[in-house]
Amino acid sequence: MASFKRVDAPELGLWEKADIPFIKATIYARGLLAALLGVFRGNSYPRNFKHHILMEKIRTGLRFSPRQQKYLNLSTPEVYETTMRQRGLEPDAVPLPHDADGYWIGNKNAKKVLVYYHGGGFAMAAMRSHITFFADLIKILNDNGYDIAVFFLRYTLTPYGTYPTQLRQAVGALRYILTEANRSPADIIVGGDSAGGNLAMATLLHLSHPHPEIEPLTLDKPLAGVFCFAPWVDFSSDGPSMTQNANKDLCTVSGLETWSGAYLNGRPGDNWSEPSRAPAEWWADAKTERILMLAGSDEILLSGIEAFAKKVKTVFPETTYIVGYDECHDAHLYVGEATQTGNELRRWVAARL
Template sequence: MATFKRVDVPELTLQEKADIPFLKVGLLVRLLYTALTGVFRSKLYPKNFRHHLLTTLYRTSPFSARQHQHINLSAPEVYELCMKNRGLEPEGLSLPHNADGYWIGNKNAKKVLVYYHGGGFAMAPLPSHMNFFIDLIQVLNDHGNDIAVFFLRYTLTPHAKYPTQLRQAVEALRYILNETGRSPADVVLGGDSAGGNLAMSTLLHLSHPHPEIEPLILETPLAGAFGFAPWVNFNTRDWPSMTENKYRDVCTAGGLDVWSGMYLDGREGDNWSEPSRAPAEWWADAKTEHILLLVGSNEILFSPIEAFAKKVKAVFPATTFLVGEDETHDAHLYVDAGVKEGTQTGNELRRWVAARL
């Protein structure tokens, strides 16, 4: 069984620790300034005032990845806290290569959604990750489904680098298929942001194995695979949305450069680290019945995700691509987390999973 103790927490230097209170004060001052001047913001910023405040808060966060990991809860702590707050019993297990799997819902459910969280490969999942899926499977199961989520805890950067996280992602799927005996037809694979990268890379691995990772052979296709705002390309210079949405989104090009640099750690990108690099023909034989790709119109990642969706759909017609109007990156987890009516992309994911499983 997995234990719910802190993981991937660096020991900060004295300077890094001393900087934290000042960085918090600076962020608060910036947020107050944004609130005061936000009434006069231009069309370059979000239309919704609350979104404007929250995107600024996330976008201008001054903390390093190491400081984030030190001051925030790690994945097992977030999972245990969210489950207990909802009156649910947390249950996890250890996976190969120093990873864990956490169950949301009945681990004996017939059908399973294997999920990889985002956070630039450098940050633990948010409580909104867990709460979103607790709510999702409750709604689906209340309507006659029998679904559980298997949530992967992979090793964050800089504690591990590529392809460790992809290897852990493949092992999570291998466990569900080989160790629990579920048919691929009863399994959906997915993730958001960096986790969407892992979901698409894992799907690619099924038909075109990574040379450093043990192949996983499927006799039948998965029920589906989805990428929620998947970070499929690390180039931050040549995409229009990187400029057009730079003041509308929660992410920054500079932040993406730092995160991808830690993930690759000097290694050249390839077809698995950046799935959009893979030739179009590699997607023609994807081992899944359906693919879903979701993105917000206000994301800096909009252009690369749109290009990726067009490439995949051209050779794999059973691909759905949905754009959430005026939505930022992973809006259901950040600026619109917990909103009762949900988001366009979040609601589409729920409908799509219900149709697949």
């Protein structure tokens, strides 16, 4: 079993530390201002008043640099361990190749396995809501007679690892479940949110069109399914939703540019770093029975996700694309309430089991 240790936590300089209380004060002030003026907001802002305040606070919080965020927040191992113990569950970590780890949520001997890649711009650790959402999901499914567990990847964050490190680790997690955990592809679902949705689709692409720097992974049958929440598959910032949803979403264009720049680290984008770049015909032989793409109507990534979903569906008809009404980016992880996309995922996963 891997040890649970703090990883990717930098030592901040004097000015970086001094900036933290100022940003925290700004977050509070912007949230208060949003609450005071929110009654006068127009259609370019979230319809839900609480969501309006939350989005303003999160966007302001993105002023923390990636280094400051890593300094302030728990690492993925710490998030996993503390959340599991708070729920009365025993953490179970597996060391994986290429300096990655896999974390079990649920019974690791379950027949079905959901391999999951978390989001966060490739720069931020998993959140507590990542663990709780999937712990709740599999509990509901198993209480209804299914037999499924989650295998949650801890991959290297930028700038400590850059593309294609994270994709190599994502492929490695799936390889482990196939070869070491002895699961059939027909009993495996792969998924991810945001940057993790990028990894889920890039991993699927790798199965039929291997990345030249990553060992191929051959399946004897298709995966049961692949899904992605708000997949960040297109790093461009010129889609209409980038401006139309700028005041509705928690993401910002500047934040996306910072994260994608750190991920690519000077390399040009390609078909695996941005799966939307892959030609349509590359998806025709996708090694999965079904694909599900989920997005929020209020997110700035919406235009890119819609274009990608349409491209894939033209050659892979077993693709379902669902947009959650009045939902921000990864709403199921942030708003603290049930969402349309979260409910749709549960139904879709149940149908794959």
